[in-house]
Amino acid sequence: MEDKTGGGMDQDRWCGVGCKPDVIGVALWRKAALICAFACLGAAGCRNSTTSFAIAPEEASRPNPFPATPDVIATGKKLYDGSDCTLCHGAAGDGKGPLSRDLKYNTRDWRAPAALSSFSDGELFYILNKGKGAMPGYADRDSPEHLWQMVDYLRSFARQ
Numbered sequence: 223m224e225d226k227t228g229g230g231m232d233q234d235r236w237c238g239v240g241c242k243p244d245v246i247g248v249a250l251w252r253k254a255a256l257i258c259a260f261a262c263l264g265a266a267g268c269r270n271s272t273t274s275f276a277i278a279p280e281e282a283s284r285p286n287p288f289p290a291t292p293d294v295i296a297t298g299k300k301l302y303d304g305s306d307c308t309l310c311h312g313a314a315g316d317g318k319g320p321l322s323r324d325l326k327y328n329t330r331d332w333r334a335p336a337a338l339s340s341f342s343d344g345e346l347f348y349i350l351n352k353g354k355g356a357m358p359g360y361a362d363r364d365s366p367e368h369l370w371q372m373v374d375y376l377r378s379f380a381r382q
């Protein structure tokens with residue numbers, strides 16, 4: 223009986239009531255963090271949303287060192303087809319990759335001339351590097367040379 227008063231009560235107050243939900247809370251949080259990390263590794267990503275997305279003028283005006291020659295476009299196609307881009311953007315650039323269909327991503331149909339014409343090459347290059355919304359960035363997975371050549375290929379969808 224004496225144990226249940228005094229120190230015992232304190233323990234009840236701080237632990238009996240406090241700890242259990244805390245433990246569950248921590249476990250849930252860990253689980254969420256794990257799912258989140260997995261999503262980042264996989265495809266979706268836990269990135270800033272489109273609303274806070276701004277590209278600095280010096281990035282937007284960066285010129286593409288690769289002119290869109292047939293050779294560059296062919297290389298860009300190989301890189302695009304060999305990367306996981308097609309999962310979301312589709313091999314045809316129509317924005318209907320299997321992941322986009324399942325997860326309803328806002329991927330555009332690049333075959334429509336207006337889809338990419340509002341972006342400069344520098345902006346597209348920036349997005350490939352950093353990612354945007356659900357899209358992961360490729361800066362640490364691919365070289366700048368490859369990403370620039372992919373930009374040339376993406377623009378060619380509208381001409382096909």
Ligand code: HEC
Pocket residue numbers: 265266272302305306307308309310311321327328329330337341346349350354355356357358360372376
């Ligand atoms: C997990 C899905 C996913 C993958 C993989 C992915 N993207 Fe994206 N991408 C998106 C989404 C979603 C957007 C639209 C982002 C926004 O505006 O919120 C986007 C936007 C873009 C844009 C900006 C123009 C536009 O249409 O909005 C370019 C360029 C682009 N992606 C190219 C690529 C390339 C090249 C690859 C592969 C190296 C790639 N993406 C891989 C989902 C993806």
